[in-house]
Amino acid sequence: MTKWLFSLLWLCAVPVQALTIVDDRGVAVELARPPQRIVSLLPSLTEMVCELHACDRLVGVDSYSNWPAAVQKLPHVGGLEDANIEVIVSLRPDVVLLSASSRALARLKGLGLKVVALEPKTQADVQRVLRQVGQVLQVPDAPALWTRIDQGVNAAARSLPAALRGTTVYFEVDGGPYAASESSFIGEMLTRLGAANVVPGALGPFPKLNPEFVVRADPQVIMISDRHAQALQDRPGWSRIRAIRDGRVCLFTPAQGDVLVRPGPRMAEAAQLMAQCLQGRLKGKGP
Amino acid sequence: MSAARIGAAPGLGLLLLAATALLCIGGVAVGSLGWEPLWGRAGGASSILWEIRLPRTLGAWLAGALLGLAGAIAQGLFRNPLADPYLLGSATGASFGVALLLVAVGMSPVSASGWAAHLGLTGAAFVGAVLAVLLTLALAKGVQQTLRLLLAGVVVGMVFGALAALVMFLAPDIMRSMQAFLLGTTAFLGWPGVALLGLVFVPSLAVALALSRALDALSLGESTAMSLGVALTPVRIVLVGAMALATGAAVAQVGLIAFIGLVAPHLVRAAVKPTHRWLLPLAALAGGVLLLGADVLARGLLAPQELPVGVLTAVLGGGYLIWLMHRRPM
Numbered sequence A: 001m002t003k004w005l006f007s008l009l010w011l012c013a014v015p016v017q018a019l020t021i022v023d024d025r026g027v028a029v030e031l032a033r034p035p036q037r038i039v040s041l042l043p044s045l046t047e048m049v050c051e052l053h054a055c056d057r058l059v060g061v062d063s064y065s066n067w068p069a070a071v072q073k074l075p076h077v078g079g080l081e082d083a084n085i086e087v088i089v090s091l092r093p094d095v096v097l098l099s100a101s102s103r104a105l106a107r108l109k110g111l112g113l114k115v116v117a118l119e120p121k122t123q124a125d126v127q128r129v130l131r132q133v134g135q136v137l138q139v140p141d142a143p144a145l146w147t148r149i150d151q152g153v154n155a156a157a158r159s160l161p162a163a164l165r166g167t168t169v170y171f172e173v174d175g176g177p178y179a180a181s182e183s184s185f186i187g188e189m190l191t192r193l194g195a196a197n198v199v200p201g202a203l204g205p206f207p208k209l210n211p212e213f214v215v216r217a218d219p220q221v222i223m224i225s226d227r228h229a230q231a232l233q234d235r236p237g238w239s240r241i242r243a244i245r246d247g248r249v250c251l252f253t254p255a256q257g258d259v260l261v262r263p264g265p266r267m268a269e270a271a272q273l274m275a276q277c278l279q280g281r282l283k284g285k286g287p
Numbered sequence B: 001m002s003a004a005r006i007g008a009a010p011g012l013g014l015l016l017l018a019a020t021a022l023l024c025i026g027g028v029a030v031g032s033l034g035w036e037p038l039w040g041r042a043g044g045a046s047s048i049l050w051e052i053r054l055p056r057t058l059g060a061w062l063a064g065a066l067l068g069l070a071g072a073i074a075q076g077l078f079r080n081p082l083a084d085p086y087l088l089g090s091a092t093g094a095s096f097g098v099a100l101l102l103v104a105v106g107m108s109p110v111s112a113s114g115w116a117a118h119l120g121l122t123g124a125a126f127v128g129a130v131l132a133v134l135l136t137l138a139l140a141k142g143v144q145q146t147l148r149l150l151l152a153g154v155v156v157g158m159v160f161g162a163l164a165a166l167v168m169f170l171a172p173d174i175m176r177s178m179q180a181f182l183l184g185t186t187a188f189l190g191w192p193g194v195a196l197l198g199l200v201f202v203p204s205l206a207v208a209l210a211l212s213r214a215l216d217a218l219s220l221g222e223s224t225a226m227s228l229g230v231a232l233t234p235v236r237i238v239l240v241g242a243m244a245l246a247t248g249a250a251v252a253q254v255g256l257i258a259f260i261g262l263v264a265p266h267l268v269r270a271a272v273k274p275t276h277r278w279l280l281p282l283a284a285l286a287g288g289v290l291l292l293g294a295d296v297l298a299r300g301l302l303a304p305q306e307l308p309v310g311v312l313t314a315v316l317g318g319g320y321l322i323w324l325m326h327r328r329p330m
Helices: A002-017 A043-051 A069-073 A085-090 A104-110 A123-137 A142-159 A185-193 A211-217 A254-261 A267-278 B008-029 B044-077 B090-105 B114-140 B146-170 B172-183 B191-210 B212-218 B222-227 B232-254 B260-271 B276-300 B309-327
Strands: A019-022 A028-031 A038-040 A058-061 A095-098 A115-117 A168-174 A221-224 A249-251
Touching (some): A038 A043, A043 A058, A043 A095, A043 A123, A095 A123, A123 A142, A168 A211, B008 B044, B044 B212, B044 B232, B090 B114, B090 B232, B114 B191, B146 B172, B191 B276, B212 B222, B212 B232, B212 B276, B260 B309
Parallel strands (some): A095 A115, A168 A221
8 A cells, every 4th residue: 555655646746756837828838857959049048048058059040140159050050030940850859948039939839849938128037037947957056146146246236436436428329329228127227227218118128219309318327239220320319419529428339239238147247337327437439 | 272273283292291301390399208399498308309310301201202202213214003012022132232232341330420321331232223123124034025024023022021031041141130120120220221311312213303204204104105216225224223312322321111012002092193294203202291291100109118110010001002902993
């Protein structure tokens, strides 16, 4: 009788060992054992996997994943819209990490692959997704890593002289001009640094603005992550903006731009870049 | 003043001029906070008016006028009410030219400033537009066969569009600059752009008006036109040149803005039945009113956010055409 009971308990225990992750679609994904072959289709997820010391488990990444250096040697399998299904399947991944909006999702699932859709968009998302990625990898480091990131951001905020708090900032992500508002990931970072974003969050995270709006807001600092934006002094009326008159324009390099716009584990670095920009220690070639 | 006494065409002209004047007032009064007149205020306000709203308003009107004029020329020249700079492939040709130029100069924030950039973009768009129209005409073997001409125009437009997409694929750096261009935008029109549009508009309109009798004759058929003493080949070359220049200049400054070249002449013809002497300037006026109206709406509706102006022209112009077709079955 006790033998039977033990067998029954054993049967119950096996499914408990298999890990179930509820991803950002609300779908429960079951992983029988810690995945050893991982494909990541989002740069921020790639960075999280590597920061959780599992870079060696990645067998393929999307075309935009370029950090850390180790992932540059991996097969690049396309972007959000043009992921190469055949290449991904041929890599025989145990799990594919991707964005919920990825077009590849349904196709990969249909082909019998395990897909975990994660959507880091805000700082709170980064904390949550980091924990989920830690669960997928079945490593315990995620909470400690988040604490380190969080402290890094706070340290960058503390490094700013009190006089710079309240500096008005315009952050442009695209020459449209599309701005990063208070409600975007970038805007959250500016808020934590004590800077005042001139674009209110009510307009949505990345609104397309009337350029006149920026001229009238007259920001003290301009940050630009799109190096191909139209020259600022060539824009009608922009030469009057304080930031341009005072030369307080930061034209970030593409690598710096990646750090700033990706909601991933390099948030502390992003905070430092912004802090340096606000202090005028990071001058691009601009305006 | 009744329309009967001053004639239908001049009456429509006056109406469109009045609409232009109203929209110009709207154009300088609608800013990043919606309706917000700034005149009579001192300091920064007047420079916003002068440096941003006025050039943007005039530029949008001029670009629309150029597109309307190009559409009227195309429809007269090819004796085809569907001919428009887009259907003949010249607009996509212009965008291919711009894409190539962006790659050639290595689009960077520093290189794309001032007069050189404006002139270079216009030149590249002009060359692309001329090439595309010539290719369309060669494919269509002349303008006699309506169906063949339209088919050739669609094919050339597709091919040049695909080539522009290929250039973007090979040089992803220009993707963002091109994207703004493909959607069409009036947001960054400044005085250099306005001056350039004006410099192109005056001679294009003058040339078209000088040849308006030839266009009238052409509408009666080629043999009739020849018997009336119209030298077909030089007239065609000059008019295709004027059309491509007008399209190229507009496309280089505001990007691919759809529908105005097609709709503006139809709008005029639906109201009056003018000869080309009146049709050409009226179509230009109508095009200007349409694009400026769309620009004011694009700025005002969601201020301080902006709608893509090309979306609004398609909705306004397309909506009008749908209503027209519904009212009068063709």
